[in-house]
Amino acid sequence: MGHLVPLLLVFFGFGAPWPVLARTDNQTACGSLEINEIADFRKMQNCTYVVGHIRLAHVDFTAGNYSLESLASNVSEISDYLMVYRCNGLLTLQKIFPRLRIIRGQAQLFDKYALVVYENRNLRELGLVELLRVQKGFIRIESNPMLCFVETIDWMYLMGNATEQHYSLKHNKPHGQCPWCGGPLAEFDFLKNASEHCWNLNAAQLRPQPPRSKDCPPACGISGCDNAGICCDHNCVTGCYSQNCSLCANYQGKSGCVNQCIASYEINRRQCISKRECKDLGRIPLVRGYQCVKKCPGNQKKVLDAKGMIQCQVECKGDFHVKSAADLEDLQDCLTINGSLTIELTNIKEKIVEALENALVSVKEITGYLKVIHSAQLMSLTFLQNLDSIRGDKLVENKYALFVVNNYHLEHIWPPNHHVIIQRGMLFFHLNPRLCYEKIHQLQSSLKSGENISVADVSPNSNGERVICGDGVRSLKPVVEDLNSTAVRIIMDYMDWDGMETLIGYSYYYKEAPQQNVTMYDGRHGCGHDNWLMDISPNKSRRHVIRNLKPYTQYAYFVKTLTRTDYHIQIDAYSKIAYFQTLPDRPSPVVRIRGSSEISSQILLHWWPPSRPNGIIKKYLLTYEKQNVTKEVKDVSASIADLDCDCVDVLPYYSGPQPDDEDYYNKDQITYEDALPNLIYVSRYYDNRRKEFDKVVDYEHLLTMKKKEVPTTLAPTNPVLTNKTLVKKAAETYEMFRMKSEMRHKDMQDFDREKCKIRHAMPKCQNSHASVVQQVEEKCVVEETLNGIELPGNQHFYYIFNLEPETYYRVTVRACVDGVVNGCSNPAEALVKTTGLRIERLMKDV
Incomplete structure (x- = not known):
């Protein structure tokens, strides 16, 4: 499991909607917190919101003299992710995070995870008793050998977007060796607050319910609706309506919960406020991203506007030397570089071109010079797509405003129809073997001085020597x-x-x-x-x-x-x-099916859409049937998460050899060098046709063989040709030669047609009962008849009613693509058990 260690830093994002408890705590926001020892818990004590992440890693809870109460925090929200990794002696998170209600997952580590609990050998339970939602990101709870009460959490209910989030629960304590919700105490009395979903024996999972869930419009899904049939807003975690919500999934605006701040400024990644409110808090309204910040970003400075108000202004002053993507941070959002820009990329394995495009897209003017040297990664300078002028206040060697030297793959300069004025200074282009001299010479019109480009400054030999130009x-x-x-x-x-x-x-x-x-x-x-x-x-x-x-x-x-x-x-x-x-095709199976039962006569199914839909999913086909389970079969419904495997698609190779290869240059150059010797050392006139010879049996047979006589040419009987006839004959002969040459020329380019055939899917047979022989003869296929409950392609849940209590049901789900004959995926199966009458009564009493 060591290979999973780098994946431990993750984001948490789940969904649950309606009112729980009102908060009156003083709201204090903190930045990201790194907890590596007991003393670090003091950082969290005064925090209500963590604008960033929390990482508990390698904390030894067996060392030191402290009480668990001293570790308690008031953190109710984490904007990014929570990680708990290799904490020795940690038994539960309940004492540390007694009020944590939401993990937003706004900045997921590795763009994937929001909650990770990994390799904590003493952890008995999670204990996040007030957690209501993980809005975005995956959940990974693995390799905690003593951890119980993991399968008893309704993770689907916590997810903010079930079709985009996944959870993995593996290699924890077997569910059969753990207590169960509603189980007996030491005195053998059953718990009064028992339910099917709990964080431990004393804390049932908080699951606020909507006003009603039955007889709601299908568009409401599992969010429910009010008594008037209006769907509840999933953006509200603690209520049905976003207008009076106490905890929003994304942002709290003036009129209620919103997905993003529009015409307002974001503060603490959770609230939208006006420009005036931002200034009243002593903060600065930042135009970029519409954020309300305490101080200006690194490449911006405080300035006073005409009204005496503080604003942030991008300041790009000085000479910038870009060697890697990390050097681009100070150039973000620059309109004018008040200085010079040197690009010298040192790491050929770094994918820096996209970073250059994002960071320098706004640059319109460079007051000094532009120097691009020793950068084999660059094929063009189009990342400066909005650059208008190079002023040349400062020059290379007191002469050159645009200095481009030793860029092996550079073959293009500016975007098409893009004119960059060089107000002062000259050009210097050398050792760019793939950049044609003609392209450089076109920059002559950009020189405001009108001075001609000299051969000494722009070499026609070292530029473009490896490509064909003109x-x-x-x-x-x-x-x-x-x-x-x-x-x-x-x-x-x-x-x-x-x-x-x-x-x-x-x-x-x-x-x-x-x-x-x-x-x-x-x-x-x-x-x-x-x-x-x-x-x-x-x-x-x-x-x-x-x-x-x-x-x-x-x-x-x-x-x-x-x-x-x-x-x-x-x-x-x-x-x-x-x-x-490309055309659509059959989809892959749905990624996963998850079933739960809170009422003895019904099952709630969730499934994730196919990882490769291969088209527009038109519908899902669902079937279910009663299943007789033998004693040898384990409780599949309890361990259904362990039955699923995450299949990782093989990523397509990147063009050219991989970074570890010695030959990292263009793939076509390698092919060129391999193919050229065969072309040079094999004569184009060599006749490879097989020649036929008479077979010689023995020496006597050889002596008896007669040389084939050449037939004598009869004297022509036609009259002597005139000049006019000769010209006509010559024209006909040339035309025949031309046509034969052209046909031979085309044959050289039209060979191997059979190898270039593409196989197509067979059409549907007109006869729906066609035999196999008819299908082969007519080259068609009979459309399969699939039975089941048809559901729209955008629905990923379904309630199955009228079932028997404490009974296993085998459920299958197929995804079907529109416009493809037999375009339904292979069925994905799950075995789900309905709850018992006793559990149902207990849940109704809660």
């Missing part, structure tokens, strides 16, 4: 010829003879593109570690199939040629960005 660059026009749910066939125009002379093959670049706004250099990383995938076709076929695509997904793609370069022939070709969308 008139040798042509346009490709790829077209999607055919596609299915996981593959696409792309066909190119016929290449002419000049192109065929140098052509080695094609490279196909593609990426997922939800929106059709992709450019060729978006997020491109020169060393290959980006989200563009690449397929190499090292042959002259104009057809290519890209496989292993995701169903029902839009992709952007472009194509470029792989060519050899001669001194007298330099040709290369690119295509523009184009798009295609």
